Amino acid sequence: MSPFDHPEGELTRRSFLGTTAAAAWGLGPAAEGLAASGTDQALLIDCHVHLKHGDAAGTEWSAESIVELMDDVGIARSIVFAMKTTTVRSIEMAAAAVEKYPDRLIPFLYGLPSYEIALLPVVEQAVTQKGFRGIKLHVGECTLADYVIDPLLRLAGTFPIPCLVDVAGNAAVATRLAKTFPQTPFWFAHMGRYNSTDAVMTDQFIRLAEEFDNVWLDLSAVGLPAKIGEAVARVGARRLVWGTDGPYKNPTAPEYARAQLDNVRKLDISDADKGLILGGNVARLLNLN
Secondary structure (H helix, E strand, O other), X not given: OOOOOOOOOOOOOOOHHHOHHHHOOOOOHHHOOHHHHOOOOOOEEEEEEEEEOOXXXXXXXXXXXXXXXXXXXXXEEEEEEEOOOOHHHHHHHHHHHXXXXXXXXXXXXXXXXXXXXXXXXXXXXXXXXXXXXXXXXXXXXXXXXXXXXXXXXXXXXXXXXOEXXXXXXXXXXXXXXXXXXXXXXEEEHXXXXXXXXXXXXXXXXXXXXXXXXXXXXXXXXXXXXXXXXXXXXXXXXXXXXXXXXXXXXXXXXXXXXXXXXXXXXXXXXXXXXXXXXXXXXXXXXXXXX
């Protein structure tokens, strides 16, 4: 059993997310059976959805527009978060969205240092009292140097909650994080870098997942979709999580999301593996069932 799978019946600080905090947003019963379904027909969970993007415009999407997109594509649940804002504001935005759609949206907070307040108590309160299920980090807005980010990653490992981290292709940084915080689950965005066609770099992240069992690969906006099949063969389907990095109009938001979905559905792998990647793994890791 992976140290990140929660044994049934065990209630500790490491497994509480499936009970008291999950109940804050009704995350338990709605996902029952998802992780065990193991087929291509399993409910879809998108692990990477923006209430606010990190682009120059800071593009925002309302909860209503996200759920409308989910309905169009057939996505059951989505992890949502806001970038290009403070941690406190990201909590407010995700909480408001999830309050409207508690059975569809799952809140992550954005981890960004602040000169104004001590953030660790804010993060802990969001997780233990407000039902937040993970942390989003992006090297484009926050250095991942040890003297800045390590206290937050250490805190994440005490629950544990996943950290969805965009390291912009820096495998050395990703290796340091995985090695330094073995109790913290890391979901490295885009299998390394957004829409990258650098096969050597992508292979570095696949090798990282082979070496460390606290590393998962986020499959949103992957520039070399064939590498997803390689990752299944080398790492196994249980440590790959599907997402869209949306909403994104390319050319329309539904068409973009379906293209991201096809990156997995068209793979020559078993239906059981597709079911894990497309939702079963997130359901297991967040104890949604």
